[in-house]
Amino acid sequence: MRHVEISGKRLRLREVTVDDVDALHAVYGDPTATEHLPFDPRTREEVEEVVAEALRAAEAEPRLLYVFAVTEPESSGAIGVARLHIEADHPxxxxxxxxxxxxxxxxxxxxxxxxxxxxFGFKHLRLHRIWGARSPANTAAQLAMxxxxxxxxxxxxHHVRARGVWRDSIVHSALEDEWEGHRET
Ligand SMILES: CC(C)(COP(=O)(O)OP(=O)(O)OC[C@H]1O[C@@H](n2cnc3c(N)ncnc32)[C@H](O)[C@@H]1OP(=O)(O)O)[C@@H](O)C(=O)NCCC(=O)NCCS
Structure with missing residues (x-):
């Protein structure tokens, strides 16, 4: 597997491993963390499958999916998760x-x-466009993006169906040529 690791001042991204299942479950299985996400809190078994899919994707050629464990610089324990999914038809x-x-x-x-x-997406993968979709009510994600x-x-x-109702998404994007001013990490 090509091993990707990228560090900023306060955070590090590294490839997810089977040892991260519990740490990822602390995000994907948490009712507060998933409140604005388009799925119910995931079981540990579902998170195991997320990690298994990430490991399979890391072997694929071309590689379209990157799932990172987020850690603090001096620690290996994951405090979060980041995904980047390249569009097969629009790479x-x-x-x-x-x-x-x-x-x-x-x-x-x-x-x-x-x-x-x-x-990572612009400098290492040479992508041109990176986007994310959030719930209209997700103020923290809005401000962070x-x-x-x-x-x-x-x-x-009505982009997603979550908790039995249709929900809109708000799309944010960054373009490679606009991004230079925001490079500080
Ligand atoms: C989205 C998420 C990563 C933001 O992380 P965070 O570390 O709290 O974000 P930051 O501390 O960088 O805050 C970003 C901004 O949002 C504001 N903010 C944070 N939480 C907030 C809240 N609950 N309500 C309103 N504003 C909030 C902060 O004040 C900050 O604004 P500022 O830069 O003007 O001070 C985090 O809330 C999270 O993991 N949520 C669950 C998963 C999720 O929703 N992912 C996003 C899917 S699109």
Whole structure:
């Protein structure tokens, strides 16, 4: 497996491993962390499958999916997860998704995490466009994406079905040529 690792001042992204299942479950299985995500809190078994899919994807050629464990620089334990999914039909473009354990929220780490993921996508993968979709009610994600340089692009009506109802998504994006001013990580 090609091993990807990228470090910023406060965070590090490294390839997810089977040892990260519990740490990822602390995000994907947490009702607070998943409140605005388009799925119910995941079971540990479902998170095992997420990790298994990430490991399979890491072997694929071309590689379209990167799933990173998010750690602090001097620690190996994951405090969050970041995904970057390249569109097979539009390989200049990728969707990102991220989540931090709630006890790390509110200290700028989410903004740093988005910056670091953009740095990886633009500098290492040479992507041209990176986008993310959020719930209209997800103010923390809105502010973090805006501060990291991802402009609001528009609304996809009834984009997802979550908790038994249709939900719109707000799309944010960053373009390679706009991103230079937001490179600080
Ligand atoms: C989105 C997420 C990563 C943000 O992480 P974070 O570390 O709390 O974000 P930051 O500390 O960088 O905060 C970003 C901005 O949002 C603000 N903010 C944070 N939480 C907030 C909240 N609950 N309500 C309103 N504003 C909030 C911060 O004040 C900051 O604004 P500022 O730069 O003007 O001060 C985190 O909330 C998370 O993991 N959520 C669960 C998963 C999720 O929703 N992922 C995004 C899917 S699109």
């Amino acid at each position: 200049h473009s990728a969707e990102i998704g991220l989540g931090l354990r709630p006890d790390h929220w509110g200290r700028g780490m989410g903004t740093d995490l988005i910056r670091l993921t953009l740095l 805006l501060v990291a340089g991802m402009v609001e692009e528009g609304r996809i009506r």
